[in-house]
Structures are given as C-alpha cells and as structure tokens.
Amino acid sequence: MTSRTINASVAVIGGGVVGAAILHTLAHRGVDAVLLEGDTDLAYSASGTNSGVLHTGFDSTAGQLETELILRSAKLRPEVLEALNIPVLHAGAELVPQRDEDNEVIRALFENATANGVEVHLRESDGALLVPGESVTDPVAYTLGLARSAEAAGGRIELQARVTGIDQSADGLTLHLADGGVVTTRVAINSAGLHADDVARLVGDDSFEIYPRKGEFFVFELPERKTLDHIILPVPTKRTKGVLVFPTLDGRVVAGPTAVDGEDKNDWSVRPTARGEILDKAVVQFPALRGLDPVAAYAGLRPAGRDVNYVIGSSPACENLINVAAIRSTGLSASLGIAAYVADLLPGLGIETTEQKPTTPIENVEAGGLWWQRTADRYSASI
Ligand SMILES: Cc1cc2nc3c(=O)[nH]c(=O)nc-3n(C[C@H](O)[C@H](O)[C@H](O)COP(=O)(O)OP(=O)(O)OC[C@H]3O[C@@H](n4cnc5c(N)ncnc54)[C@H](O)[C@@H]3O)c2cc1C
Structure with a gap:
C-alpha cells in the first residue's frame, strides 16, 4: 500500500x-x-x-480566556445546532443548597452569572440557583x-x-x-x-x-414513574464542579464525574471505589437513585494542563x-x-x-x- x-x-x-x-x-x-x-x-x-x-458559563471566572470562549461559543451555538440537527435536551440546571455555607456560594454564583450576562434565578422556597440555559447533548x-x-x-x-x-x-x-x-x-x-x-x-x-484527570460516571435506568427533567449541579468547590446528576437524551440518568489526577494517558478504567464515591454524593441530590444498580459505567480523561x-x-x-x-x-x-x-x-x-x-x-x-x-x-x- x-x-x-x-x-x-x-x-x-x-x-x-x-x-x-x-x-x-x-x-x-x-x-x-x-x-x-x-x-x-x-x-x-x-x-x-x-x-x-x-x-452557559454562569460559574466561570470573568476575565479568563476560558470564560471568554465559553461565552463566545454560547452566542455561536444556536445557528450551528440548528443546521447540524444535533439533539439537545434544554433541561436547565438547579443548584440546591445542602448546608448553610452553600447559600453564600450560591449568592456569589448569582452575581458571577449576572456579570457574565448569563440568565439565572434564585428560587425563593429553598434558595436554589436556577440556570435555564444549561443543556445536555450527545457529545x-x-x-x-x-x-x-x-x-x-x-x-x-x-x-x-x-x-x-x-x-x-x-x-x-x-x-x-x-x-x-x-x-x-x-x-x-x-x-x-x-x-x-x-x-x-x-x-x-x-x-x-498535559496529564489525565479522570472522571468516572455511572448510568442508571429509573424505575417506572420516576423521572429527572433537569440537570442537578452540586454547589461547586474550587477544584471541581463536583458530581452532577443529569438526564440523557435516551431517558437514562447519569451520575458523575469524579476528578482523579493520574499519570497514565491510556487508563480508561473505572476504579472499584468510584461507585461508592459517586453514589454517596448523588443520592443526597437525587434520592431516586438509592438502591439502584447502574446499567453501565465509563471513565473520561480530561486533558489537564500542569498549572x-x-x-x-x-x-x-x-x-x-x-x-x-x-x-x-x-x-x-x-x-x-x-x-x-x-x-x-x-x-x-x-x-x-x-x-x-x-x-x-x-x-x-x-x-x-x-x-x-x-x-x-x-x-x-x-x-
Ligand atoms: C469526565 C469529563 C467530563 C467533562 N464534562 C464536560 C461537560 O459536561 N461539558 C464540557 O463542555 N466539557 C466537558 N469536559 C471537557 C471536554 O470533554 C474536553 O474539554 C474536550 O473534550 C477536549 O477536547 P479536545 O478536542 O481538546 O481533546 P480530545 O477529545 O482528547 O481529542 C484529542 C484528539 O487528538 C487525537 N490525537 C492525539 N495525538 C494525536 C496525534 N499525534 N496525531 C493525530 N491525532 C492525535 C486523539 O486521538 C483525540 O481524538 C469533560 C471532560 C471529561 C473527561
């Protein structure tokens, strides 16, 4: 040849x-x-x-190149999505405070989002931050x-x-x-x-x-009559957005990811401890997952830059x-x-x-x- x-x-x-x-x-x-x-x-x-x-970039730090490009993308995306026939679940996201100190983080996120020009709302009943523009696609x-x-x-x-x-x-x-x-x-x-x-x-x-930062996920099928119609975001820490729970385009629910720094760029395995680490956090946010066995698991490797x-x-x-x-x-x-x-x-x-x-x-x-x-x-x- x-x-x-x-x-x-x-x-x-x-x-x-x-x-x-x-x-x-x-x-x-x-x-x-x-x-x-x-x-x-x-x-x-x-x-x-x-x-x-x-x-949407609601939680991205103003002034960083990453934020500028997320916001620029958000403006370009609707025209592209329409032309490409890409499936998108316009689900919106909710961050519900779990502890007293979360309220302060949510207030700061609200101000950050507003400064970035991203639509957000505070729900009066529980102080949750609602981000209607967050959506899920098939990457x-x-x-x-x-x-x-x-x-x-x-x-x-x-x-x-x-x-x-x-x-x-x-x-x-x-x-x-x-x-x-x-x-x-x-x-x-x-x-x-x-x-x-x-x-x-x-x-x-x-x-x-570049080093791999692993993120592991578990996929679930909900029992009849249980549904999830929005993305559940945890109140974030400085290091990671944390474990999300989100609906997929085919009606499943995914919980993850972890954030584990590694060295091996070829290690796509899911660690035996990942299930417990994810589920402990996920069931607090979405109790319908309690006691369910996942139908699949996968890991992704983020291309993380050293410093x-x-x-x-x-x-x-x-x-x-x-x-x-x-x-x-x-x-x-x-x-x-x-x-x-x-x-x-x-x-x-x-x-x-x-x-x-x-x-x-x-x-x-x-x-x-x-x-x-x-x-x-x-x-x-x-x-
Ligand atoms: C667990 C996890 C969760 C994430 N969640 C989100 C999210 O919800 N939303 C979001 O916006 N982003 C998310 N990200 C981040 C997002 O996935 C990455 O930022 C993005 O995929 C990086 O894309 P890339 O094209 O730079 O790299 P990659 O997708 O890694 O693509 C690089 C490509 O280069 C090829 N390649 C490598 N070397 C060579 C070579 N020598 N010659 C030719 N080809 C080569 C590889 O085969 C590969 O296909 C997440 C990432 C992970 C891992």
Whole structure:
C-alpha cells in the first residue's frame, strides 16, 4: 500500500470536539484545511467520554480566556445546532443548597452569572440557583456533526493519521504520520488533547505538560414513574464542579464525574471505589437513585494542563504551530469559541480567511448509539 501524501494550507492535529470545531470554522471561512486524527474515528478521547453538558458559563471566572470562549461559543451555538440537527435536551440546571455555607456560594454564583450576562434565578422556597440555559447533548453526535458539516463545506478528514514527526522549513511544515504518510502545510494546529504536549515536543516545545484527570460516571435506568427533567449541579468547590446528576437524551440518568489526577494517558478504567464515591454524593441530590444498580459505567480523561489552562497560541518554538492545549473541563461548551479565536490568528500567519459563511446543514448524524454506550463498549469499563 502506498502511503498518503497530503497538502493543505492548514492541518489540524486531533479530532476531538476542539479539532472538529476548528475544521468546521476554517472550512466555513474558505481555508483549505485537513484534520488528522490518529484513531479509527473522531471523539474517542475526552470528547466522547464527558458529561455532554453545554455549559452557559454562569460559574466561570470573568476575565479568563476560558470564560471568554465559553461565552463566545454560547452566542455561536444556536445557528450551528440548528443546521447540524444535533439533539439537545434544554433541561436547565438547579443548584440546591445542602448546608448553610452553600447559600453564600450560591449568592456569589448569582452575581458571577449576572456579570457574565448569563440568565439565572434564585428560587425563593429553598434558595436554589436556577440556570435555564444549561443543556445536555450527545457529545459524539456533536463532534461528528461539526465534522460532517465541515466536510460538506470543503474540509478534509484523515483517520488513522497519527502525527509522529514535524519538520520546519521556510515554506511551512512537513508532518510525518505513523503509517509513513506525509502532510505538507503552512500552519498546523495542535488540538491533540491528552497528547498535545507530545505533539508540541515534536518541534522542541516543552513549555507545557498535559496529564489525565479522570472522571468516572455511572448510568442508571429509573424505575417506572420516576423521572429527572433537569440537570442537578452540586454547589461547586474550587477544584471541581463536583458530581452532577443529569438526564440523557435516551431517558437514562447519569451520575458523575469524579476528578482523579493520574499519570497514565491510556487508563480508561473505572476504579472499584468510584461507585461508592459517586453514589454517596448523588443520592443526597437525587434520592431516586438509592438502591439502584447502574446499567453501565465509563471513565473520561480530561486533558489537564500542569498549572495551566487553555493554552492557545503559536508555539514558542515554532510560530507556524498553534497550540490549542489544556482544554480540560469545558471544551465541549467552548469549542466554537475556541475555533473562532484560532481562526482569527491565521491571517497573522499569512493564511487568508473569508467572512464566515452560514453553517452547511446536514442530516441527522448517525453516532452509533449514545456516547455513554459507545464509550462503555470500547473500554469495557466494569460496573
Ligand atoms: C469526565 C469529563 C467530563 C467533562 N464534562 C464536560 C461537560 O459536561 N461539558 C464540557 O463542555 N466539557 C466537558 N469536559 C471537557 C471536554 O470533554 C474536553 O474539554 C474536550 O473534550 C477536549 O477536547 P479536545 O478536542 O481538546 O481533546 P480530545 O477529545 O482528547 O481529542 C484529542 C484528539 O487528538 C487525537 N490525537 C492525539 N495525538 C494525536 C496525534 N499525534 N496525531 C493525530 N491525532 C492525535 C486523539 O486521538 C483525540 O481524538 C469533560 C471532560 C471529561 C473527561
């Protein structure tokens, strides 16, 4: 078999939701772009193993790049969702105070949300914070939808195209693939998730490090007559948003995730202790889960930056490599904003862009079952 030879103005490395959104935006701004995904399909990594919640940014810290891009995404998303036929449960979220000190946190969240321009309400009866704009989607369908629409607008996608080497020259970059293929390009965008630091090192850039922060989930079927019609968010701590309980598009209920820092980027197992850790918290928030056995379990690995978050910009070692790394906890929600931000950097590197065209509509995406099933099957995580 002869190896692939590809030429493109821009090569996007990594086909999670961030890479797919970037390809989507570039294709709609008239840029000749190719997406290189090392795996056999898109969204098998963090983008296929998350909570699927489209956050509004109500609790994000004002002034941070992450917040700016979540809010920018929220403005871009309705037009895209409609064109892609992406299923979304507009469920809204509730944070109910469990202890006295939670009331102060909720008050601060209310003010934060208002400063960010996100609609929230305080419920008089119990002091709960209501966030009507929070919604749940299928993150795999979302990623595949962006990719299909990008292709319809002229973007290209190469699977099993793992980048293992990068050479720099006066004309741009030559990327070497694991199977012997070669990609020549002016600019490469490094959206390789957990492996973004490995990709950056290919040009001698060791300016950041990515480690896996594991999040485990359990999927439940509720007994007849019990339903959950909104997302239950715990009152957050500084480190994590905590264990949520949320409805899925197919009528199940998911509880999770945990937040466990690790070293092994290939460890997608669910720890034996995770069930107790999650259920102890989840049943307090949603007592209908008490005594139920989960029907499935899965784990996701957040691409966490060591002491950094949202590292976006040209690599210090190679101007033509744009790092889009350490998109740890909100990449599904922020992906369209990230993509627009990255596309805005391209003219500065000599890549012409046009005004963004309306999203190319596509039919319903066949995502091969809901994401939790795809993930649970692939990694055979034990309950
Ligand atoms: C437990 C958990 C819960 C979360 N909940 C939410 C949530 O509710 N809402 C939200 O907005 N966000 C959530 N997130 C965060 C979100 O999932 C991530 O921010 C987002 O998926 C990151 O996307 P990415 O494209 O950067 O990385 P990834 O999805 O990890 O994609 C990177 C891709 O790069 C590929 N790749 C790696 N190396 C190479 C190479 N050398 N060559 C080619 N390809 C390569 C990989 O195969 C992979 O497909 C959660 C994450 C986790 C794990």
